[in-house]
Each structure stands twice: as structure tokens, then as C-alpha cells.
Amino acid sequence: MKISRTFFPILVAAFSAGCDKDDPKPVNEEELITTLTVILETGEPEEGVVLRFFDEDGASGGIAPIVTVDGALKAGREYAAVIELLNETTDPAEDITAEIAEEADDHLFCFSTSEHITVSYDDEDSEGRPIGLVTTWSVSNAGDATVTIRLRHQHGTKTGECPGGGDTDIEVTFDLVIEEG
Amino acid sequence: MGKPILLILFLALAGVANGQVCSEYLHGRISDETGQPLPQAVIQIEPSSYRSISDVNGRFSFSSLCPGEYSLTVTYMGYESASRQVRIPLSEEVIITLQPSRTVLKDVVIEAGVGGRSVTQTSVSLETEDLEGLHGKPLGESLKEIPGVSALQTGPSIFKPVIDGLHSQRILILNNGIRQEGQQWGLEHAPEIDPFIASRIEVLKGAEAVRYGSAAMGGVIIIQPPPLHETEKTGGEINTGFMSNNRMGILSVMVEGTFAPQSPWSWRLQGSSRKGGDYHAPSYNLSNTGLEEFNFSGALGFEDDRRGFEVYASTFNTEIGILRAAHTGNLSDLEESIESGRPWYVEDFTFDIGHPKQRTHHHLLKLSAHQHFPGVGRVSVLYGGQFDVRREYDIRRADRAGRPSVSLNLISHVLDVSLDHERPAHTGSLGINVSTKSNTNDTEVTGVRPLLPDYRQLSAGVFFHEKIRRNKWTFEAGARYDFQYLQVLTFERNQLIKPTFNFNYLSGTLGASILFNPRLRLSSNLGMTSRPPHVSELYSEGLHHGTASIEEGLMRREGEVITDQSSIDLEFSRKWVNSLQYTAERITADFSVYYNAIDNYVFIHPVGTRQTIRGYFPVLQYDQTDVVLAGSDLAVKADIGKRWSVNTKISYVYAKDILNDDVVISIPPAQWDNGITYRPGSIGKLNECFIGVSVPITFRQHRAPRVVAPQDIDEGNSGKIFDFTQAPPGYTLLNVRAGFKLPIGDHTLGVALSGENLLNTSYRNYMNRLRYFADDIGSNFILRLSYNFLSH
Numbered sequence: 001m002k003i004s005r006t007f008f009p010i011l012v013a014a015f016s017a018g019c020d021k022d023d024p025k026p027v028n029e030e031e032l033i034t035t036l037t038v039i040l041e042t043g044e045p046e047e048g049v050v051l052r053f054f055d056e057d058g059a060s061g062g063i064a065p066i067v068t069v070d071g072a073l074k075a076g077r078e079y080a081a082v083i084e085l086l087n088e089t090t091d092p093a094e095d096i097t098a099e100i101a102e103e104a105d106d107h108l109f110c111f112s113t114s115e116h117i118t119v120s121y122d123d124e125d126s127e128g129r130p131i132g133l134v135t136t137w138s139v140s141n142a143g144d145a146t147v148t149i150r151l152r153h154q155h156g157t158k159t160g161e162c163p164g165g166g167d168t169d170i171e172v173t174f175d176l177v178i179e180e181g
Numbered sequence: 182m183g184k185p186i187l188l189i190l191f192l193a194l195a196g197v198a199n200g201q202v203c204s205e206y207l208h209g210r211i212s213d214e215t216g217q218p219l220p221q222a223v224i225q226i227e228p229s230s231y232r233s234i235s236d237v238n239g240r241f242s243f244s245s246l247c248p249g250e251y252s253l254t255v256t257y258m259g260y261e262s263a264s265r266q267v268r269i270p271l272s273e274e275v276i277i278t279l280q281p282s283r284t285v286l287k288d289v290v291i292e293a294g295v296g297g298r299s300v301t302q303t304s305v306s307l308e309t310e311d312l313e314g315l316h317g318k319p320l321g322e323s324l325k326e327i328p329g330v331s332a333l334q335t336g337p338s339i340f341k342p343v344i345d346g347l348h349s350q351r352i353l354i355l356n357n358g359i360r361q362e363g364q365q366w367g368l369e370h371a372p373e374i375d376p377f378i379a380s381r382i383e384v385l386k387g388a389e390a391v392r393y394g395s396a397a398m399g400g401v402i403i404i405q406p407p408p409l410h411e412t413e414k415t416g417g418e419i420n421t422g423f424m425s426n427n428r429m430g431i432l433s434v435m436v437e438g439t440f441a442p443q444s445p446w447s448w449r450l451q452g453s454s455r456k457g458g459d460y461h462a463p464s465y466n467l468s469n470t471g472l473e474e475f476n477f478s479g480a481l482g483f484e485d486d487r488r489g490f491e492v493y494a495s496t497f498n499t500e501i502g503i504l505r506a507a508h509t510g511n512l513s514d515l516e517e518s519i520e521s522g523r524p525w526y527v528e529d530f531t532f533d534i535g536h537p538k539q540r541t542h543h544h545l546l547k548l549s550a551h552q553h554f555p556g557v558g559r560v561s562v563l564y565g566g567q568f569d570v571r572r573e574y575d576i577r578r579a580d581r582a583g584r585p586s587v588s589l590n591l592i593s594h595v596l597d598v599s600l601d602h603e604r605p606a607h608t609g610s611l612g613i614n615v616s617t618k619s620n621t622n623d624t625e626v627t628g629v630r631p632l633l634p635d636y637r638q639l640s641a642g643v644f645f646h647e648k649i650r651r652n653k654w655t656f657e658a659g660a661r662y663d664f665q666y667l668q669v670l671t672f673e674r675n676q677l678i679k680p681t682f683n684f685n686y687l688s689g690t691l692g693a694s695i696l697f698n699p700r701l702r703l704s705s706n707l708g709m710t711s712r713p714p715h716v717s718e719l720y721s722e723g724l725h726h727g728t729a730s731i732e733e734g735l736m737r738r739e740g741e742v743i744t745d746q747s748s749i750d751l752e753f754s755r756k757w758v759n760s761l762q763y764t765a766e767r768i769t770a771d772f773s774v775y776y777n778a779i780d781n782y783v784f785i786h787p788v789g790t791r792q793t794i795r796g797y798f799p800v801l802q803y804d805q806t807d808v809v810l811a812g813s814d815l816a817v818k819a820d821i822g823k824r825w826s827v828n829t830k831i832s833y834v835y836a837k838d839i840l841n842d843d844v845v846i847s848i849p850p851a852q853w854d855n856g857i858t859y860r861p862g863s864i865g866k867l868n869e870c871f872i873g874v875s876v877p878i879t880f881r882q883h884r885a886p887r888v889v890a891p892q893d894i895d896e897g898n899s900g901k902i903f904d905f906t907q908a909p910p911g912y913t914l915l916n917v918r919a920g921f922k923l924p925i926g927d928h929t930l931g932v933a934l935s936g937e938n939l940l941n942t943s944y945r946n947y948m949n950r951l952r953y954f955a956d957d958i959g960s961n962f963i964l965r966l967s968y969n970f971l972s973h
Binding site for chain 1: 508509510511513514517525526576577578581621622624627628629630631634635670672675676677723724731739740791792793794795796797798
């Protein structure tokens, strides 16, 4: 009896699905991050800078990403920075920032900077480790600079140190020009 | 069963158990189907370790037997082995007729069988030990015992067989007569087969594509359960095992019997299960490499002189953890893993299987029937329905952790009809194979764009194959025509497209073999095979989470989808194999040399990187080129005195990309195995005692691609192929095995203890994909118990 109970449904499934002519539907890729935006503010009007990395089809597609820097950083300033993550393939766009904030204990933003820029953390998770959604960017002198932002997914291995264990969910690099203050 | 027989049996077995001397005599004759005597056939009588070899008139005899039930097994090169039950005392002569083997010209056949039935090897008991000594190991790892067969590995539990350098879509597995239609398209996809069902595993390394189709271009692996009609009683076998390295427990139970004495109906039920935790390398735990497996099968058969019928159903279910540290996010992660030299994620031992992991199910229903028509031959009809499920679970964000990133269902139907005829001077067969496949992705479940698209496939082939014998010579010829219809359902910028193809292609084989004397045979075989690329080779696209790389099929280039059939080149192989087999009482040797030229050989290799929001990823592309594979396999086994035996096996394959004057990626390195076994026979009540040492030597792959570290890859890396690291250095391991059989009443308990990698050597294998991240496993002790029983 047990055998027939196990195999009969399999047989039925095998024969009926063999005739299945349903066409597949396009996949709405979940978990996709298309856009990383860094909003930098000094508190002064007209001094705001927006860095944006837009990858229309995420990691699996072949479309090249678009990197834009709107505005210029100025030497001798301290910027309050906020990171926003979006999945813009859905309408309305899905807010991934909230997902990361909810799983703050498993995530860490790492910042690798060239000279002239230092980044410090202004937020922490439930165990006092940094997250990196909110940071302060201190800009010293004028010149060229680069900032690489990595979002590390560190389920169970987060120590607060960079890069630490885990996988990289995001890795983007911005080439910046710092103007004389 | 009557009381007198029971009494005789009891006395007989008591006699055997006490080593008492008996005086019964058994004699017989071995002939082929034309009545010609067969000299030099090996006759094994069980339960006892006696062997006899037939004389020039095909006659053999055994003396000093005790009364009781015995089974005779006859093996003879080029013929199917045969078994016969006898009850002693028996005054008349036992006449055993052997049927020619269907694959007499198969180039090198090395078999290992629980029943000890073997065509080319006479060291029957060693063969039995070989397979018993592999209980609990996956199929692909077990096959590595055969010279010329290696495995493409992903960690300690996933092994894909490689025959003479070819693997994946070019290897056909016949599981109980059915062409296995599993999900073998990825490098981390092992065949979905429980080796416990097999009493015999055979590897055909020649061009067997005529009978089996283009999937057999590289060779055929035949998994054969014992025949259903061997036993007249209810009996069975229980196997258990325990492995120290990953604390794995293994259990297998088999029960078989007939419904009544002399009934043509018989049945078998079999189940097996394995559960293990993390493996460990000599200096760290390989976290998340646990596994769980549950398999079950049942068979019911009818067999009389003229016809036979069988129903067989099996289910294979497994869940395997993938080394956590092998899951890298992007190119920077891969680079860090390679540079650090040890896995970044090492936790304490656990039985829990976390993510990433894969879960696979394979369900099979087989119906087969054959009928003998006098003067015509034997007509066989075989149907196989297979249902495959593959789910791969990745590290995912938010509440998606429980959802797979790959979820594939493959349904296939296979129908084979063949007519085999046997005349004194020639034998042959002609037949037709039809199969359908339908592959679907559950994208609503995964929420991930599928790597392998949905597809529907219909294939049909007709073949004939004829063999003529003239004295010492056998000639063979065969041809096959195949048709394949393939419809792929994929997307180009979210628009469904349905590229459709029709392939027509031919295969053929020619061969000859000469038997210089009953001990020495030389065979030569030339085979030509065409193969349309598999869907995965044509249309894979996307981020393969398991390998942290972007894969692109032949028909996808820079975001464009090619749908034109004229852009597809069929793989075309010409393989020439020559083999020399020497089989004597004390020594057996198999030597083969092959040359295989393949046009439009499909392979996957890293070509560059792609920038995405997750960082840079290596892009692996399928490509085609012309290659040559040439190699040689040697196996020698010799008995020294009555108690010692030695064996050696050497395999080497040389591969060259002749179009680009380059090496070929993922070709197994040279392998040299040596072993020595001491068999003192019986010690007190313990029978078949043995202790053996084996020393497998794996050489470095000197013809590995040049090295380009992940951080140095850029789009300009065209030209010669490359890999991310050097091929690992060669290594030598030390393995020891010992065991005995203990009679308990009329049952038998077998005990075997083995130690693998006894010196706890740290090593990495070129053919193991996890070599970028971690060492292979350290020392492993395995205790195996087997219990044979018959009930009355």
C-alpha cells in the first residue's frame, strides 16, 4: 500500500506534466538591487552631492551599469552621508534599504577610500557593531579620489571588522573630483 | 520445505562451519550455445572458496564437497557469465551453456560485482571485496576504482564520472537498463543513482553510441542489479557502515524471493539511507558538507523459458551541503579565498545542512518485457518514465532563505524496442529508441531568472549491429541514425522566444578481435559519433550562484540570443581503441591505447569579467574547438603463492586543443595505484580473512591552462585559455583494509574495516572544483558490516 501511495502521484504527475504546454512567464527578479545612491549633505544649500550606481538588470544580466556623480565634493568639508538601495525593476520601486536595516546584524558596509577622504560610521546594530547606512565623510584636500563601497552579507560571522567573512552583495566604485573649498 | 532436506542442510552447513572434511563429488561441462566445449572457463562454487577451470573438453569437477545447496558461477571472456543452483549429492553431469556477451568487442571492460561475476577478471573474490569495500560511497567515487575513470568533484560528496577525459553530456549511464535522464548539466551535478542497487557496475569505454545514442560518445556506465530469478527462497542482505571523518551512518536492506518454489514470479525490495555531517580536512572542518540520502526500490518479475516481464520502480532523494566557504560573492571574494589558502568560514562539526545546499529527487518507473521467437530471435521492449527534481538553495536575503534559487523539474519518457538474433556464426541486433524530455523552471518559487531555460525535446534513433565469428576472429559493424527535435523557451529582454531546431546525424562503428589463445585477446575498434550540444551548452545564461560566476552558452553572446540553427556545430568524435587482454589463472592484465579526435568539442572556461552592482564577476563561456585526446590505461593483477596478490593500475590521458595549439581544461592528471593483499583464508571460525594495503598516486596535471589570478582578468584576455590557480601538486595516499566473514548458523556476517588517507595528508585534487577554497578530506576510518540471510 505504501508503495502505491508513493508512486501513484508521481506517475500521474509524470504523465500529465509531460503534456504541459504552458509557456513560461518572464521572471520578475526578486532580491535584485538595481540602484545604490549615496546622498551627501553639508547642511549648506547648493553643496549637496549625489552618487548613483544604476545596474538595470543586476548581476545576472549583460547590460552595463551607469555610474553618475551629481555635484562636486569640496575640500575641508564634512558630509553627512546616507545610502539608499532600490530595486527599480518593479513599479513602484522596492526599497531594499529597509530590508538591510531589518537584517542589520547580518550586514556591513565597507568603505575603501583613497587619500583626501575618510569615512566614519554613524549607526550601529543591536550588538553595537557598525552598519554603514549612515556615515560621515570627511574631505581634506582638493584632488582626485576614489571610494569603493562594499555591502558584506555576514550571516552569523559579523564582527564589525572589514571585510570579515561572508559574501559581497554590492561592490561599486566611484571616481570623484574634489574641488577647492 | 520438508524436514529431511532441512536436516541435510543443517548438517551440511554445520559441516562447512566446522571445517569438516566431506567427500561429495560434482562434475560438469561448459559449452557455448552451439554445443562447442569452452576450455579455460572459471567455475566458482559458493558457499566455498573453491574454483575450477574447465579443460579442453569444457569439463570441470569439484571434490571434497559437503552435501547441501551450492551455487555455481561460470565466467568466460566474451560470454555472459551464468549461474546455476545445484543440490549435492548430485550424480548426473551439470551442463552449463554460455551465451556470447552482447558487447564482446567492447574495448576494455572491467567489472566489479557483488556476485563476483566478471568477464575479464578471474580474481572473483577480489572483485567482490572491491565493491563491498565501496559501500556507502557515491557512484562517481566508486567508479574511480576503474583505470581510466576519474571524477569531476565538487566537495566530498559530489562526483561526476569522467571516462578517458570525457564527462557530463558525453557519458551515458544505464540504470537497470534505462538511460538515466537526470540533471547532469552543471559541474556540481552528480548522477542521481544509489550504488547499493548494483551487483555489477560495468564501464564501456569504447564508442558504444551505436546501441545507446550520442550520449554514449565518451562511454557507458552500466548499473546492473542482480537478476531477479537467482534465488528460490526468501533471503536478503543488510549492510551497515560507519564513517569516522564525517560521522556518517549507512544502512541498506534488501529482501528478495519467489512466491512459491518453482514459481516463475519473483520479487525484490531494497532501501538504503545515509546521513553524515561535516567532513574535515587535516587542519580544519569543511563546514556545511553534510548530506542526507534516502533511496528505495521495488521489483517484480516473471520469467520462463520463452518470455520475461519486469516492473521496477525506484526513488532517489538526497540533500547535500556545499562547502560554505566556496560560496563567494564576487571576484574580490574569490581572490581573497584563493590568496588566504584556507576557507574563510570554519565552524565546529555539525550534522545540520545549511545554505548553500542542493536537494535532488529522481523517480523511475521501468516496465520491460521480452519474448523469444524460435528462428527469429528475442524481442525486447523497455519503457522508462523518469521524474527529476533539482532544487538549489543559496544564501539569500530577507525571508527568501527557505526558497530555492534553482528549481527544475525534468520529465522524460524512454521507449526502446530491439530484436536480438543469435545464430552459430553471427549475432546481432536492430532496434529503435524514442525519448521525450520536458524541462521546466519554477520561477514563481525562485524569483530568480533561470540559468537553464525551459525546453522540450524529442529524439528518435534506429540502429543495427552485427557480429560475425570466424574461428579465432570476431568482426563487428554497426550504424545508427538519430533525429532530435529541440524547442527552447527563453527570454530576450523579457520577450518570450522559442528557438526550435531539428538535428539529423549518424554514428557508426567497426571492429575486429582475435583470440590468439583462450588467454590472450587483441581487439581494435573504430567508432564515429555525432552529438548536438545540450541545451545547457547552448542557452545557459546568468549568474551561477553555486560557482559565483556568470555563465554564457554558445548561443548567447554579449546579451544577444542567437536562434539560427546554422550557427550550431555538432560535436563529431572519431575514437580508435586498441586493447590487449590476458587472462590466466594467476595473472590478468588489461592494456588499452586510444586516440580520440573531436571536432567542435564543447567546453566551458573563464573568458573575462563583467561589472555589475555586485562587483566584478568572472564570465565563463561555452566555446567549441577541435581537440585530440590520446591515452592509455593498464591494469595488472597477479597472485603470488596462495595467499598474496598484487595489483597495479595506471591511467594517463593527453589532451590538446589543435585549433589553438593549447591545452584543454579539466582533464584528469595521471594516476598510478598500487595494492597488495594477503589472504590467510580461514582463521578459526572466521572465513575469507584478508588484509590489504593500497597506495594511490595522483600526479600533478602538467598540462593545465596558464594562470590568470582573478584580479588580473580583464576583457582583453582572449587567446589561450586560463584558470584561476595553478594545478595542485601531486600526492600519495595510504589506505588499508581488512576483513573477514563469520558464519552464524546458515547466515553470514561480513566485517570489514578500512582506513583511508591514514597519514592524514593535506592535498588538493585538480579535478575538485573546491580546490580553490579548501583541502580535500583527511583520514577516514570506515567500519562495514554485512549480514546475509535466507529464511525457510
